[in-house]
Amino acid sequence: MSSRVKMASAIVIGGVLAITVAVGFAQAQDAKNNASASRTTTLKPTAVSTAKINPALLRKPEAPARVDWSAAVMQSRAAPINTLNLKAARDPKAPTIQPLAARLPRQELDKTRLPMLMPKTGGMIKIDKAKVVSFGDAYSLNLPQDKGMQLTLMGNRSMIKADRGMISAKARAKVNGVAETVRITKLEDGWTASFRRYGVLYTVDLLCEDLQSASCATDGYLRAAIADISEVSLGAEAMKEAQAAGVK
């Protein structure tokens, strides 16, 4: 869109907004009047307006996290058990695609600029209905399991700086078979866990239809699942970045 068209659009929309401001204001006023008429609901004075918020409180993402490509590439080559990885063993520039990843759309893998952590082959996690979507510097893998459960695994290089102590001073768990400490939290509809590996944030959600079921009543199933999520695949963009970082 040209800047002139943008300006024109801005002016038109500005006018529309000016009108809708009045409408919205009236709507809010009506609701307020209804509320006042209904019962002793206290209409306290409006206190904090977002206009007064310190810009420092507008949380903005940091630059994409630096990936430990060396460790990621090493792990991605740990199990060269399919033809794509055999090729990778001969050609260091070739993407390393593990068996689960090989079933997923190659386009999504290749545009993902981070190590794609996935369930290990033959482990406890069912992978037959796996679906992946890539955001470039993040991806989300959906893994339907038995009995209405589903796992969602997200890898993300884009994070916001936390206040001091918000991670270090809060509870993190040790999980058998997992090197990193893990944040584990019960959800209203399941469990979630997150940890940092290769410089990337990984999150595993377990959604449960029946929260009282054996797999959802405690975090035991989720912990076992995290330990099973150990394969790494690197698509074309990730491998390109690893090469640029000097990884052989």
Add this chain to the structure above:
Amino acid sequence: MKRLVLIPLLLLAACDQTGTGGGTSSSSASSSSSESSAASSSSASSSSESSSSIALPDFPHDPATQLAAGSGSGYADLSNWAPGICFPLADTPAYANSQVYRPGGSARPSEPSQCAAENYSYPWQDNFCESRSWSNPLCNSGQGHQGQDIRPKTCKSNLYWAVAPEDGVVTQMGSMTVAITGNAPPHRVYRYLHMQRSSLRVALHDTVVRGQKLGLVSNNLGVNSQGQQQYTTIHLHFEIRVGQTETLSDGTVLSADDFVPPYTALVDSYQRKLAGDCPTVE
């Protein structure tokens, strides 16, 4: 007495991307409209040619972090963790408040009707970190409610649409849950709970644009072990989760994906909604 709040509103987001279906960043939360008056003067590069000061309607709302009396020790963070998002309901008014410490909630057993006028009235009230057994690192007590509860316009289930907060992708579909992951960094995850399953207009990994209808707000609380439907009050439970990082003095970097308080972002989004931002996309 009502006040008008003057906030420069960046308009490019609305004219360039909304409704295109393929927009990836400029209309999404991290870069779009109303990142506060202060932010627009310095950080928003397009503001010089596209911003315009308009009056946004204020509305009665208690301040962020001020929870219902006796409902917990709350939290301290006033940040807007999702600047520029669309208010997650298509219709106004809507009422952010507690489902427990209000009529129809377990803390008010003598007032059993969730449809009491008190529940469908301003002012809004924050209920992030309200007393719950779930862990939540941002709460002063280390545990508490992980989102903000919002009642729709009237006390009717399966009538009011929940809409997408920013351009993104549907990354979770549970029995009562829809999650949207934002296209733009930091790829916030917005989770909508208590949706009517049969009304959902989106499927897993569908792309959505800000303001797009997702499904109807209901009282769905999933099913129990016997397959029986469970119910809560009629409301949207709205969560925002953001990846965060902390560098320790020895250089160690830690990361976690934590719930953040939605209230400040919701107040801002609601003011813009009342001013016409985020038209509903079918």
